[in-house]
Amino acid sequence: MKKVRLEDIANKMGVSKTLVSMVLNGYGDKNGIKKETQEKVIALTRELDYKPNQMARSLRLGKSNTIGLIVADISNAFYAKMARNIEDECNKYGYNLIICSSDEKDAKESSLIRMLKEKQVDGLIISSTLVDNSEIVVLKQENYPFVLVDRYFPEIPDTNFVIIDNYKSSYKAVKYLIDSGHQNIAMLSISPSHLTSVKDRNKGYFDAIKKANINTDHYLHCLIPFESIEQSVEASIERLLKYEKKITAILAVNQNIALAIIKALKKFKIKIPDEISVITFDDLPFFELLTPSISAISQPLDVISFNAVKILIDEINSKGSSRKKDQVVIPSHFILRESCKQLKTKKT
Amino acid sequence: MKKVRLEDIANKMGVSKTLVSMVLNGYGDKNGIKKETQEKVIALTRELDYKPNQMARSLRLGKSNTIGLIVADISNAFYAKMARNIEDECNKYGYNLIICSSDEKDAKESSLIRMLKEKQVDGLIISSTLVDNSEIVVLKQENYPFVLVDRYFPEIPDTNFVIIDNYKSSYKAVKYLIDSGHQNIAMLSISPSHLTSVKDRNKGYFDAIKKANINTDHYLHCLIPFESIEQSVEASIERLLKYEKKITAILAVNQNIALAIIKALKKFKIKIPDEISVITFDDLPFFELLTPSISAISQPLDVISFNAVKILIDEINSKGSSRKKDQVVIPSHFILRESCKQLKTKKT
DNA sequence: TTAAATTGCTAAACCGATTTAGGAATATTG
DNA sequence: CAATATTCCTAAATCGGTTTAGCAATTTAA
Numbered sequence: 001m002k003k004v005r006l007e008d009i010a011n012k013m014g015v016s017k018t019l020v021s022m023v024l025n026g027y028g029d030k031n032g033i034k035k036e037t038q039e040k041v042i043a044l045t046r047e048l049d050y051k052p053n054q055m056a057r058s059l060r061l062g063k064s065n066t067i068g069l070i071v072a073d074i075s076n077a078f079y080a081k082m083a084r085n086i087e088d089e090c091n092k093y094g095y096n097l098i099i100c101s102s103d104e105k106d107a108k109e110s111s112l113i114r115m116l117k118e119k120q121v122d123g124l125i126i127s128s129t130l131v132d133n134s135e136i137v138v139l140k141q142e143n144y145p146f147v148l149v150d151r152y153f154p155e156i157p158d159t160n161f162v163i164i165d166n167y168k169s170s171y172k173a174v175k176y177l178i179d180s181g182h183q184n185i186a187m188l189s190i191s192p193s194h195l196t197s198v199k200d201r202n203k204g205y206f207d208a209i210k211k212a213n214i215n216t217d218h219y220l221h222c223l224i225p226f227e228s229i230e231q232s233v234e235a236s237i238e239r240l241l242k243y244e245k246k247i248t249a250i251l252a253v254n255q256n257i258a259l260a261i262i263k264a265l266k267k268f269k270i271k272i273p274d275e276i277s278v279i280t281f282d283d284l285p286f287f288e289l290l291t292p293s294i295s296a297i298s299q300p301l302d303v304i305s306f307n308a309v310k311i312l313i314d315e316i317n318s319k320g321s322s323r324k325k326d327q328v329v330i331p332s333h334f335i336l337r338e339s340c341k342q343l344k345t346k347k348t
Numbered sequence: 349m350k351k352v353r354l355e356d357i358a359n360k361m362g363v364s365k366t367l368v369s370m371v372l373n374g375y376g377d378k379n380g381i382k383k384e385t386q387e388k389v390i391a392l393t394r395e396l397d398y399k400p401n402q403m404a405r406s407l408r409l410g411k412s413n414t415i416g417l418i419v420a421d422i423s424n425a426f427y428a429k430m431a432r433n434i435e436d437e438c439n440k441y442g443y444n445l446i447i448c449s450s451d452e453k454d455a456k457e458s459s460l461i462r463m464l465k466e467k468q469v470d471g472l473i474i475s476s477t478l479v480d481n482s483e484i485v486v487l488k489q490e491n492y493p494f495v496l497v498d499r500y501f502p503e504i505p506d507t508n509f510v511i512i513d514n515y516k517s518s519y520k521a522v523k524y525l526i527d528s529g530h531q532n533i534a535m536l537s538i539s540p541s542h543l544t545s546v547k548d549r550n551k552g553y554f555d556a557i558k559k560a561n562i563n564t565d566h567y568l569h570c571l572i573p574f575e576s577i578e579q580s581v582e583a584s585i586e587r588l589l590k591y592e593k594k595i596t597a598i599l600a601v602n603q604n605i606a607l608a609i610i611k612a613l614k615k616f617k618i619k620i621p622d623e624i625s626v627i628t629f630d631d632l633p634f635f636e637l638l639t640p641s642i643s644a645i646s647q648p649l650d651v652i653s654f655n656a657v658k659i660l661i662d663e664i665n666s667k668g669s670s671r672k673k674d675q676v677v678i679p680s681h682f683i684l685r686e687s688c689k690q691l692k693t694k695k696t
Numbered sequence: 697t698t699a700a701a702t703t704g705c706t707a708a709a710c711c712g713a714t715t716t717a718g719g720a721a722t723a724t725t726g
Numbered sequence: 727c728a729a730t731a732t733t734c735c736t737a738a739a740t741c742g743g744t745t746t747a748g749c750a751a752t753t754t755a756a
Contacts, residue, residue, distance in 0.1 A: 005712060016736045021714060032734055055412060055468045056712035059403045059741050066446075066467075074447075075432035077425060084423035087449060096467065098414075099422075099447050101435060119414075119444065120403045262637050286634045289610050353742060364706045369744060380703055404742035407711050 004048045013044055020045075024052070058120065066096045067312065068116035070126045072104045078255055078282050078301075079127070082149070085305030086125060093313050095122070104129040104192075104226050117144070123312045125149055131194050143322065145315035147308045151195045152327075160315060162307045162328040166197050169297045169332040170204025173251060173279050176334070178212045181343025182249040182277065184220065185209060186240050188233060188261060189253040191223035201253055201281060215245065224257055233260035234267065241268065248343065252280035258287075258294065273341035283335060292338030303330050352396045361392055368393075372400070406468065414444045415660065416464035418457060418474045421449045426603055426630050426649075427475070430497070433653030434473060441661050443470070452477040452540075452574050465492070471660045473497055479542050491670065493663035495656045499543045500675075508663060510655045510676040514545050517645045517680040518552025521599060521627050524682070526560045529691025530597040530625065532568065533557060534588050536581060536609060537601040539571035549601055549629060563593065572605055581608035582615070589616065596691065600628035606635075606642065621689035631683060640686030651678050 006024075010017040020041055022031050028038040044050075058064040067090055071079035087097050098121060102109035109128065113135045116124060123145035130136060133153050139146050140159060152161035177185050187205045190198055202221070209216050220243075222236040240247050252258035258280035265272060272278050272292055280287070283298035311326045354372075358365040363385070370379050371389040392398075406412040415438055419427035435445050446469060450457035457476065461483045464472060471493035478484060481501050487494050488507060500509035525533050535553045538546055550569065557564050568591070570584040588595050600606035606628035613620060620626050620640055628635070631646035659674045 006714095007712075017713080018715080018736060018738095019734090022735095025714080032732085034734065037734085051462065051466045053407075053468060053712050054466045055403055055407045056741090057714075059401075059407055059743090060712080060714045062741075064403065073432065074422075074435065075425075075429045077423075077428070080425070080428035081423045083428075083447070084421065084449060087422065087447070096446055096448070096463070098444055099431070099435070100444070101432060114399065115444070118399045118402045120401060259633065259637065266637065266639070284634075285607065286632075286638075289607065289614065289638065290634075291614070291639050354744095355742075365743080366706060366708095366745080367704090373744080380705085382704065385704080401742050404711090405744075407713090407742085408744045410711075 003053075004050045006050075006052070009041065009044055009048060009050055012048075013040060015041075062120075064120045064122055065094055066098060066119070066121045067309075068112075068119070068121040068124045069097055069099045070102055070109060070112050070116075070124065070128070071099070072127060072129060073101045074099050075101075076256070077284055078299075082127075082301045082305055085302050086309055089305050089309035093309070095313075102129055106130055106132055110135045113139070123147070123316050125308050125312060127151055128153070129195065131192070143319065145312055145319060147312045147315070147326075149304060149308050151197045154196065158325045160311050160325045160327070162304050162311070162326075162330065163197065164299050164304070164330050164332045166200035167204045167207075169281070169334070170201040170251070171208045172204075173295075173297055173334060174205050174208035175212070176336075177249045177251075177277065177279065177340070178208065178214060180277075180340065183214045184243070184245045184247045185214075185249045185251065186220040186222065186247050187251045187253065188222050188224055188236060188257045190229075190257060191225050193223060198253060205251060219243065220247065224260075229256050230260050230263070233257060234264040237261065237264040237268065237270075241270070247276065248341075249277040249279070252278065255280060255282040255284055258282075258296075262290070262294070273339050277341045278339040288337065294339045295337045296335050298333045298335050300330060300333065351401075352398045354398075354400070357389065357392055357396060357398055360396075361388060363389075410468075412468045412470055413442055414446060414467070414469045415657075416460075416467070416469040416472045417445055417447045418450055418460050418464075418472065418476070419447070420452045420475060420477060422447050423449075424604070425632055426647075430475075430649050430653060433650050434657055437653050437657035441657065443661070450477055454478055454480055458483045461487070471495070471664050473656050473660060475499055476501070477543065479540070491667065493660055493667060495660045495663070495674075497652060497656050499545045502544065506673045508659050508673045508675070510652050510659065510674075510678065511545065512647050512652070512678050512680045514548035515552045515555075517629070517682070518549040518599070519556045520552075521643075521645055521682060522553050522556035523560070524684075525597045525599075525625060525627065525688070526556065526562060528625075528688065532563045532591070532593045532595045533597045533599065534568040534570065534595050535599045535601065536570050536572055536584060536605050538577075538605060539573050541571060546601060553599060567591065568595065572608075577604050578608045578611070581605060582612040585609065585612040585616065585618075589618070595624065596689075597625040597627070600626065603628060603630040603632055606630075606644075610638070610642070621687050625689045626687040636685065638687075642687045643685045644683050646681045646683050648678060648681065 006017045006020050010020045019033060022028055023033055023038045023041040069083060069086055074080055074083055083099055090097050100112045102112060109130055125147050127150040128148055133156060136153060136156060140156060148159060148161040150163060152163055174185060189202050193199060224232045250261060252261055261278060265276065270276055279295045281297045283296035287294040287296050307328050315323060354365045354368050358368045367381060368389055370376055371381055371386045376386040417431060417434055422428055422431055431447055438445050448460045450460060457478055473495050475498040476496055481504060484501060484504060488504060496507060496509040498511060500511060522533060537550050541547060572580045598609060600609055609626060613624060618624055627643045629645045631644035635642040635644050655676050663671055
């Protein structure tokens with residue numbers, strides 16, 4: 001069973017493929033094609049189950065109606081959720097999504113960007129891990145439509161991005177802990193930590209403890225290598241437990257770190273929150289199910305996705321004319337759960 | 349900055365685009381192109397940062413090097429993990445992935461299949477939700493390469509599929525509970541339940557309790573509507589708690605149901621496993637972190653993905669000649685954790 | 697010295713759609 | 727009745743690659 005082409009329809013009807021194309025694209029009236037002819041075309045199209053070859057169409061139109069999404073790892077709950085939201089938003093505009101995982105690897109991300117461009121995607125949404133951001137700079141120079149999410153590049157001006165207010169979120173969470181009476185607060189952050197999201201979260205933590213004039217020992221701020229989260233977190237926790245002063249709270253820089261922390265504390269039989277309070281960036285449905293449930297800084301992924309796609313489509317549609325870039329910072333939600341212990345009542 | 353085309357390279361060098369194309373595709377020697385010329389082509393290609401338009405290439409070659417993946421919901425941890433494994437496998441073969449979520453909706457899945465065909469994907473991997481499977485039948489008639497995962501259609505013979513042994517997994521899990529002394533074992537299954545995976549899991553449950561000659565009251569087998577898992581599970585649990593006999597174990601048909609069960613039991617302050625033991629299909633990293641940790645029937649997603657992609661690529665490569673279909677059934681792993689209580693020592 | 701073989705390359709067709717420019721037949725106008 | 731306008735449609739170019747068929751110049755063979 002051979003595929004049905006536009007030409008097959010045209011031949012079978014004894015008209016030109018120009019006519020068929022016009023009718024199928026809704027330009028029948030505009031080009032003065034007889035109603036009767038139009039109906040016959042439509043009918044035959046149905047009958048033969050004609051499916052236009054989008055590849056051919058895209059080549060001619062210079063538009064693939066496909067968007068590329070690059071995240072660190074699609075199997076990560078955070079990105080999976082984001083991908084789903086982005087997928088839905090894209091569908092609304094008639095776009096499809098090619099999803100790729102960069103594994104936080106520079107080389108892989110760069111080659112993914114190049115590959116997606118070769119595939120002629122109309123735009124990119126990137127949660128970039130790049131240190132060497134030259135590929136992004138090229139995108140910008142080429143005026144290629146793209147939006148950064150979750151992380152951005154302060155050193156590249158005038159790029160679209162959608163992020164949460166990482167600094168403020170971090171600062172507020174730590175401030176909450178301080179106000180609850182915690183004096184020795186650790187943060188388990190991640191390395192490489194050139195990512196703006198991580199940097200801002202780190203800075204929020206440091207600024208909050210500095211401002212409160214409590215223990216600002218850098219020993220309390222641990223960098224966990226991305227490649228070996230589980231073991232490194234366990235080692236760090238072990239180290240922290242031996243610290244001269246009693247550490248009573250930990251801030252996790254993301255959900256992966258949080259999972260590892262919970263696992264390690266379980267292993268060392270440290271009770272949350274009685275001995276150590278825990279707050280994490282990123283919320284997972286199951287943080288609520290744990291006993292105790294885990295306090296989280298939740299990113300509104302639907303809002304982020306909505307904005308990212310909207311901006312990207314806008315960028316695509318206004319290609320050529322250089323459009324003013326959108327830089328959206330969305331507030332996060334602090335969700336207080338059982339994992340935080342009040343050491344004293346909050347000062348008024 | 350205009351895009352560089354094959355022709356631009358050719359013009360700039362004063363050769364034909366045929367030559368350039370041949371060289372870039374590695375057919376330079378075969379066509380007797382001078383080494384010197386070849387080198388010049390390669391050099392110029394680098395210099396101009398030429399990126400072939402894959403759309404044009406695909407159109408000519410009738411091959412997009414793209415695969416479509418349809419799952420119920422990519423934000424679901426199970427499918428996210430599967431998608432990632434499939435992505436990696438595809439990359440090994442030089443393919444990309446368009447991922448789509450069907451939301452377990454017939455109409456949406458059918459239209460996704462049609463859409464992906466229009467996009468000229470070279471093959472499909474589908475975790476199908478279809479009751480009306482006519483779109484699958486069409487695929488088969490057209491000899492369109494596809495592989496079913498997780499679920500298949502017994503009524504459509506000779507289709508590729510990769511699944512786990514749902515019946516046996518379910519049977520064994522329930523048998524384990526029975527052997528541990530449980531007499532009143534509930535199962536929270538899902539509706540619509542036309543899916544082979546669900547049907548087989550249900551059958552395994554029923555056969556195990558029938559064989560053991562214990563309570564086979566159908567009241568213990570609850571169907572949770574897909575659209576309202578949380579509320580329905582809660583209602584079902586409430587009902588089960590009022591049952592004339594004391595229910596001491598529950599089998600969850602998948603991770604979503606399990607999450608809802610854990611939540612509901614937490615709400616009703618029922619202790620796992622002291623009052624009720626829990627086993628679930630599908631393993632999540634966090635099942636291990638819960639207190640108590642949750643026993644699970646784990647699907648080896650890497651093995652499933654590996655097979656699915658391998659079969660699909662094989663199918664794509666042997667297109668035309670009708671290839672013998674692969675039907676792979678992979679054993680699952682039962683992971684015993686703290687959520688199962690021994691009511692008596694296992695009989696010998 | 698001429699026919700045959702080899703070397704190194706190219707023109708043009710093709711994939712399947714969209715679009716531009718225009719043509720033939722009929723209807724309307726002056 | 728000729729000139730113009732309208733109606734309905736089409737041939738051919740185009741998008742950017744790959745591939746087929748073949749050509750001109752040189753080398754080898756007879």
